[in-house]
Amino acid sequence: MGFVALEGVGKTYRGRTGAWEAVRDFSLELAEGEFFCLLGTSGCGKTTVLNMLAGFESPTTGRILLEGRPVRGPGADRGVVFQGHDSLYDWLTARDNIAFGLRLRGQGRAERRAMADRFLQMVGLTGQGAKHPSELSGGMKQRIQIARALANEPRVLLMDEPFGALDAMTRAVLQEELSRIWTQTRKTVLFITHDIEEACALATRVGVMKRGPGGTLKAVVPVDLPFPRVRTSDGFMATFRRVHALIHEEIHPHE
Amino acid sequence: MNSRLATVGGYIIGFALLFLIWHLAALFVVKSVLFPSPLPVFERAWVLIEENLLQEQIVASMRRILQGFFLGTAIGIPVGLAIGSFRPVRLLLEPWTEFFRFIPAVAMITVSVIWFGIGEESKIFLIAYTTVFVVIIATAAGVGAVGRDKIRAAQCLGASRFQVFLLVALPATVPYILTGMRLAMANAFVTIVAAELVASNDGLGKMLWDARLFMQVEDIFVALISLGLLGFATDRVFRLLIRAFAGRFNPTM
Numbered sequence: 341m342g343f344v345a346l347e348g349v350g351k352t353y354r355g356r357t358g359a360w361e362a363v364r365d366f367s368l369e370l371a372e373g374e375f376f377c378l379l380g381t382s383g384c385g386k387t388t389v390l391n392m393l394a395g396f397e398s399p400t401t402g403r404i405l406l407e408g409r410p411v412r413g414p415g416a417d418r419g420v421v422f423q424g425h426d427s428l429y430d431w432l433t434a435r436d437n438i439a440f441g442l443r444l445r446g447q448g449r450a451e452r453r454a455m456a457d458r459f460l461q462m463v464g465l466t467g468q469g470a471k472h473p474s475e476l477s478g479g480m481k482q483r484i485q486i487a488r489a490l491a492n493e494p495r496v497l498l499m500d501e502p503f504g505a506l507d508a509m510t511r512a513v514l515q516e517e518l519s520r521i522w523t524q525t526r527k528t529v530l531f532i533t534h535d536i537e538e539a540c541a542l543a544t545r546v547g548v549m550k551r552g553p554g555g556t557l558k559a560v561v562p563v564d565l566p567f568p569r570v571r572t573s574d575g576f577m578a579t580f581r582r583v584h585a586l587i588h589e590e591i592h593p594h595e
Numbered sequence: 596m597n598s599r600l601a602t603v604g605g606y607i608i609g610f611a612l613l614f615l616i617w618h619l620a621a622l623f624v625v626k627s628v629l630f631p632s633p634l635p636v637f638e639r640a641w642v643l644i645e646e647n648l649l650q651e652q653i654v655a656s657m658r659r660i661l662q663g664f665f666l667g668t669a670i671g672i673p674v675g676l677a678i679g680s681f682r683p684v685r686l687l688l689e690p691w692t693e694f695f696r697f698i699p700a701v702a703m704i705t706v707s708v709i710w711f712g713i714g715e716e717s718k719i720f721l722i723a724y725t726t727v728f729v730v731i732i733a734t735a736a737g738v739g740a741v742g743r744d745k746i747r748a749a750q751c752l753g754a755s756r757f758q759v760f761l762l763v764a765l766p767a768t769v770p771y772i773l774t775g776m777r778l779a780m781a782n783a784f785v786t787i788v789a790a791e792l793v794a795s796n797d798g799l800g801k802m803l804w805d806a807r808l809f810m811q812v813e814d815i816f817v818a819l820i821s822l823g824l825l826g827f828a829t830d831r832v833f834r835l836l837i838r839a840f841a842g843r844f845n846p847t848m
Binding site for chain 1: 742749752763
């Protein structure tokens, strides 16, 4: 059994306008230490999959297991990095945001500070700890989010299009930084994106989803390339083309 | 620092301009003993200050405002938090707030005098009454406006329900509470004057009423200017508080 297992997971929303099947029969196993990118067009249900694994929403069918135990509600074993930076606490400094999880567990001030500074350094924000989120750029805020999630030492890191709202340059820089951090920590990561290049640059495996409604896993492409990834290398190009072909069928289904 | 200097300079010039226009209006436009120019009003104010009469009225009114205001706030914040946090509480209490906030405090003067007499209690009741609903509504709106991702982030860092409330919902609501308090303070000034006009032995409202009886127009103007300056000062304090607590992370407020 995998480290993380989603078994026949489905999610149907029922509202005033009728039922909407966001995800249908989604099965996936993640091994410990792998970086899995879930790639799909908008509306394919990829964020719903993440929300169910995070415990924010419960599946209508199937089950989700983390290290063999069923997932019930959100918990500290699954850290989440959100797409927007609304999740940061504006009234706290960058350092206090990073140490928020430690504070919840009642750790002492000195310990929290030391830990926060370690993770500030890891995400390349040494010396910025006293600033508030409003004083930081969009890219810096996402670095703080990553540091906050990692400082809490989750078993799995869930990232919901964390770089989607950033400009292309900042995004590329943060992708490289994230790759570096991941090669250091070897944390198990589920990364949601709609950017093929991003998926190929980060992942050890890329999962491509069918378009919605009733989105499900269509194919899994292993990316057996060394880190740091060279985006102009033949291997990278080949992987890109392969994933692109899979996604292209979802964007233009009737060709 | 320079911008603060500019702010204070702006206040001074603004007020000076106001008094200048008033002076010119009294000199050339209205020309009546019923509309005194600033100079005799300031002279009268000086006399009242020297005899300690103005301070007594100000202290009497401000004490009532602050007592009622803090009582109303102390009730309003927890009720607002409960309404914002728990759906059953909201369904139960929202009709109350929506009903009472349309009965103005001024309309409650008669019944509060019947219940509490013309002493301090009736004024404090009226100020608390005018404060509480504004604070409740602002606080409840603040709780409702806490971003979903802020709460989710805390949950997946391991926060309990109580920790989410104490460490996320509450601090995120502070700017809304302060804004509600600021609005309530303006209401309190309206209410105290009305209450003291009708039934009181002292205070700025009583001063206004007595001055009318004895046709002391300067006294009326002294009371009016005192109200304006007191309101202005308390509002500045709130603006500073809001900026200190919230401005840093919510520049739009």
